[in-house]
Amino acid sequence: MALEQEKKKTTSTTLATQALDCPTNRVKSKGYDYVERHAGNQAWIYVNTSSTLSNLQDSDARSLFVESADGSGDNVEVGWVANDGGYQAPTVYAAWQNYGVEIHPRYYTGYHLDYDSNAHFTVEDKFTDGFFDFEVGGYGFDSSPLMSFSYGYDVTQSEHFNSCDSMWAHFFDLSYYNVQRQWVSPYEGLSYLYCTPGSVWGYHKIDNSEQYVDQSADAQCHG
Amino acid sequence: MRPRVRNAVIVVSVVVTAAFVGVVLLNSERNSAADRGRRLGRILQPSRSADLGGAVIGRPPGGEAVTLAEARATVHFPISLPTTTAANSQNLSDVWEANTDDAVDLNFDGSDVTVILRPAAYSDAVTRYGMFIQQDDATASLGQVDGSPALVITPNTDEPQTNPAWIAFDLNGVEVNVVSHVYGTSTLLGVADSIAGQTSCGSCARTTRSRGAGRRLGIRRRLGSVVGVMRVVGAPHPSRRLSHSGGAVVRAFTLSGLAVASEYLHGKATRFRLALAPGKYRVVATTISDAAGREEHCPATVLYVRAGRPVSVRVNAGCSAR
Numbered sequence: 001m002a003l004e005q006e007k008k009k010t011t012s013t014t015l016a017t018q019a020l021d022c023p024t025n026r027v028k029s030k031g032y033d034y035v036e037r038h039a040g041n042q043a044w045i046y047v048n049t050s051s052t053l054s055n056l057q058d059s060d061a062r063s064l065f066v067e068s069a070d071g072s073g074d075n076v077e078v079g080w081v082a083n084d085g086g087y088q089a090p091t092v093y094a095a096w097q098n099y100g101v102e103i104h105p106r107y108y109t110g111y112h113l114d115y116d117s118n119a120h121f122t123v124e125d126k127f128t129d130g131f132f133d134f135e136v137g138g139y140g141f142d143s144s145p146l147m148s149f150s151y152g153y154d155v156t157q158s159e160h161f162n163s164c165d166s167m168w169a170h171f172f173d174l175s176y177y178n179v180q181r182q183w184v185s186p187y188e189g190l191s192y193l194y195c196t197p198g199s200v201w202g203y204h205k206i207d208n209s210e211q212y213v214d215q216s217a218d219a220q221c222h223g
Numbered sequence: 224m225r226p227r228v229r230n231a232v233i234v235v236s237v238v239v240t241a242a243f244v245g246v247v248l249l250n251s252e253r254n255s256a257a258d259r260g261r262r263l264g265r266i267l268q269p270s271r272s273a274d275l276g277g278a279v280i281g282r283p284p285g286g287e288a289v290t291l292a293e294a295r296a297t298v299h300f301p302i303s304l305p306t307t308t309a310a311n312s313q314n315l316s317d318v319w320e321a322n323t324d325d326a327v328d329l330n331f332d333g334s335d336v337t338v339i340l341r342p343a344a345y346s347d348a349v350t351r352y353g354m355f356i357q358q359d360d361a362t363a364s365l366g367q368v369d370g371s372p373a374l375v376i377t378p379n380t381d382e383p384q385t386n387p388a389w390i391a392f393d394l395n396g397v398e399v400n401v402v403s404h405v406y407g408t409s410t411l412l413g414v415a416d417s418i419a420g421q422t423s424c425g426s427c428a429r430t431t432r433s434r435g436a437g438r439r440l441g442i443r444r445r446l447g448s449v450v451g452v453m454r455v456v457g458a459p460h461p462s463r464r465l466s467h468s469g470g471a472v473v474r475a476f477t478l479s480g481l482a483v484a485s486e487y488l489h490g491k492a493t494r495f496r497l498a499l500a501p502g503k504y505r506v507v508a509t510t511i512s513d514a515a516g517r518e519e520h521c522p523a524t525v526l527y528v529r530a531g532r533p534v535s536v537r538v539n540a541g542c543s544a545r
Contacts, residue, residue, distance in 0.1 A: 032285070060529075070283055100379050100386045101381040127482065131485045140472075141487075147345065153285060
């Protein structure tokens, strides 16, 4: 059902691309586990169809964060991005912000992402010592420097940079890494966090383990 | 993803002001966590984040706007306001409290200057800030705030060249962060000095002679390094889908157990280099042994690091797989 919706959206997006000018427009939709801070975030993330990702106007990304809760904006992020950094196909990446200092995405090409499938992403501070590790499909591929935090909010995010590109996203088996250094599923309290004002794409919660970003009647976007 | 918006500062200023007025707490979800929050004296609720992406400096995600008095009554550390032209009690615009009750954000003159107070996540500020200077991709140095070591980060020097000016220093176990997209580090050091001067030595006779300039120290010259080779000594367990090809991590810990440096070894890479302040450390290598993330620990290698002089070491990984 979900994939059918996504494909349907792909078709309409393609038509829209042909018919309309496609303005640059950075848009995000974010959900988060508001209950507690955690030291890791883990989920399956849907990789959109080839027809969706082969006709992008700009970059298109889906990701998981652990985001500092103190207002510093510091975070660690893992996920996939298409049409970015010279990579047309969806590509695994990690990124972080530490004391306000950001890096460009660090791409990892050693793990192949199939279109129209799901990939398992993890970002975790295994020893709760401030160093976060990034994994895809169980493969560790990068680690952060010593961060300003060990615990933060677990966040899901779908993001595009052009109005004609899809933001359709599906996150499931949402899990967190707790203070006992154990993975627990699902989130304790998945909730809407943010949506760029005016976006036609919204946060759509199924339950604490599963979330979409779509254009359904249940999608939230309050800006 | 790294924002591509080049003029994010302008957008943030406009939106933050408007959004602050419009923060709405959602009451749609209450569960055991909410009960936990009540026991702590507050009701935890999901809230709409008043920012561009839930990650704007000075607005804790899920946090709430409070009065200064409310913030002072909640957190377990003193909140001293700066007394400079750029930031003072008269131009304090708003106060935010993290949902976790342990951090406070003070925004001055809109969001021209933000002061973030949070519990220190380190045991030694000099080591912590030295690691940042060595590892992170921005121009930074070790300075002083009211005689204490401080991290001084030059604005617009990270990879996207959009980072704010940032001063961080320790004040009795609380990390004080003074941040601005408008002012440079000199102004922020003055703000930081005025905060520290009120708190760190309340009844002492002080002079302002050492304040303001934030004297910078040559931290790069003080660091040493460990260069080494990791060897995987254990055979992959039959039940494990990955052996060392899953990667490995080499970490250095202080003897008190604080991790201060790490390097990820991709694929079959074995050589590493860790930058460390002079001192005694335990170095541990760990392979990522399987898809479940179980790890194999070998005994730590203990070594001394001296300033400006690399120390060679060989460490083992995969011991529990033998």
